[in-house]
Amino acid sequence: MGSAGKLMNQIMDLKFTSKALQRQARKCEKEEKSEKLKVKKAIEKGNMDGARIYAENSIRKRNEQLNYLRLSSRLDAVVARLDTQAKMQAVGKSMGNIVKSLNTTLATGNLQKMSETMDNFEKQFVNMEVQAEFMESSMAGSTSLSTPEADVSSLMQEVADDYGLEVSVGLPQAAAHVVSGKEKDKVDEDDLSRRLAELKARG
Known part of the structure; x- marks a missing residue:
């Protein structure tokens, strides 16, 4: 009976984690709108390089x-399966560590790491021969730091159109910024990889 109670507590933890992820999503939505407003102000001032940077930020926040x-x-799909399995008392003890792991990775805000932990959850269910369909992980591709140039120009034009600003965003001088932006992204990715390696070493 004690272990069943413990499992229900773990399921509650996961539900809280799911709500926390939804809060993070709402925060990103606010930040996306804030960056969009900066695009408008930059375009009004004729600062196209600045507008491009804000547009990149806005798209990143949307992603x-x-x-x-x-x-x-x-996570909700996993919780639903866990609920069912708990009632059937068919879940092994190995879930506890993964719950802790997911909560730890949530604290870091590292989407890639959280996705990997979700993969572990889903593998546990496969190991227990629970036939469930889970979403495929697409985190690795969609958390890329680089933003497609066409998306940036498109968003800038969209903002300009929304506010009735007369501007053409396909300006050639923006090319110089694109190169420096990609170099910065490379540094950001290297820094991320280094921090991940440190985390693994500590863990």
């Missing part, structure tokens, strides 16, 4: 929001 929602949805 983050979708990733948090996707992860929350995956």
Whole structure:
């Protein structure tokens, strides 16, 4: 009976984690709108390089929001399966460590890491021969730091059109910024990899 109670507590933890992911998604949505407003102000001032940077930020925040929602949805699917299995008392003890792991990775805000932990959850169910369909992980691709140039120009034009601003965003001088932006992204990715390696070493 004690272990069943413990499992129900773990399921509650997962439900809280899912709600936390949804809160993160709402936060990203607010930040996306804030960056969009900065695009408008920059275009009004004729600062096209600045507008481009804000547009990149806005798109990145939109992608983050979708990733948090996707992860929350995956977690809800796992919780529903766990609920069913708990009632049938068919869940092994190995879930506890993964619950802790997911809560730890949530604290870091690292979407890639959270997705990997979700993969572990889903593998546990496969190991227990629970036939369930889970969403495929698309985190690795969608958390990329680089933003497609066409998306950036498209968002800038969309903002300009929304506010009736007369501007053409396909400006050639923006090319110089694109190169420096990609170099910065490379540094960001290297820094992320280094921190991940440190985390693994500590763990």
